[in-house]
Amino acid sequence: MDLTQLTHQTDIGHELTTALLVNADNGAPIAPMEMHLKTATGVLSTRDPAPEDVTHLDQVLPTMEASKTWGLHKPCLHVIDREADSVDHYRTWNAAGHLFLVRADDRRVRWDNSSYLLSELAERFRSRNQLKCVGDANFHGKPAKLWVGETRVVLDRPAKKSVGGVKSQKPGEPIELRFIVVEVRDEFGVRLGNWMLLSNLGEETASTEHLARCYYWRWRIESFFKWLKSHGHQMEHWGQHAGLSIARRLLIASMACVLVWGLMEDDSAESTAFKNVLIRLSGRQMKRSKPYTAPALLAGVHILLSTLATLEQIPLSKLKQMAELLPSLEFG
Secondary structure: OOOEEOOOOOOEEOEEEEEEEEOOOOOOEEEEEEEEEEEOOEEEEOOOOOOOOOOHHHHHHHHHHHHHHOOOOOOOEEEEOHHHOOHHHHHHHHHOOOEEEEEOOOOEEEEOOEEEEHHHHHHHHHHOOOOEEEEEEEEOOEEEEEEEEEEEEEEOOOEEEEEOOEEEEEOOOOEEEEEEEEEEEOOOOOEEEEEEEEEOOOOOOOOHHHHHHHHHOHHHHHHHHHHHHHHOOOHHHOOOOOHHHHHHHHHHHHHHHHHHHHHHHOOOHHHHHHHHHHHHHHOOOOEOOEOOOHHHHHHHHHHHHHHHHHHHHOOHHHHHHHHOOOOOOOOO
16 A cells, blocks of 8 residues: 555545646536645646645646647636735745636735725625625526626745745735626625735726636546536545556546547537437436436446447457347346
8 A cells, every 4th residue: 555644633535636738718627737646755747747735836837838738829827726826926926937726715905005804805895885786697507697896916025945844034025917707696786705816917807897707617637626526426435555556447438538528518419419428328316407427427427438448459249149048038
């Protein structure tokens, strides 16, 4: 076994980090661009050389640098959750020319030549009815509306550092960022969810709504890991302990997730026919109101790939002969 200690003494296992490429126009997945698996013997990675075993936040810049080698034909916007809310890292990423969109914690910034908390600016938007509805959204399967507002803020305070328990401050150049307030509201205007976002992407490249939706689509990334862990591939029940074996299987499972993701977004006749075949192979019973689910499609993909692999090794005629050995089934 090459399990490693993760967050605390009793948290033992493998840790997966993935850079998932998503279409900025509709949130549809394109492909996992990088995958790193932390084991007791080191980090197994699709990147060569493999990255160092560092904190999640310190993994971001090397991934940003690696994205330059991915051969993308459009600018790459790095969408990151609150764990990356660090003014020191903002300055580093911005100076290196990388584009980012980060969900921010409540921090103090300069706006209109005065000091404000981001939460105070967000409340100004609400109290002055400066948030505008930009279209439909979905909140835990229920219809909702997306409301957004934007201004510019300056981060000019020193970065707070803590090394070996010793706290210090690191001054840096002021950095101007777009501050975007996002709310998801129900039909009665009740706030269901809200986010405060910071980005260095220019207005000429992406509107307020576009950036808001880029973060709104993050639930799809969460779904990706949910499918791997429980709802689709049952990763924790694979029964494999060697990190290399798990890493290889993760690559195949990840591409299966991307395939199914694309199928669920495609309503064409060809895609519908393929989904029907996968559901039939899965053996799952579907509701008429919901003919497809990701776990069922993933199960169908697994059986289809296994069947195709078997047919490459054993002729169909031979399989039919084997099938004749099965006892006949009679149903009364």
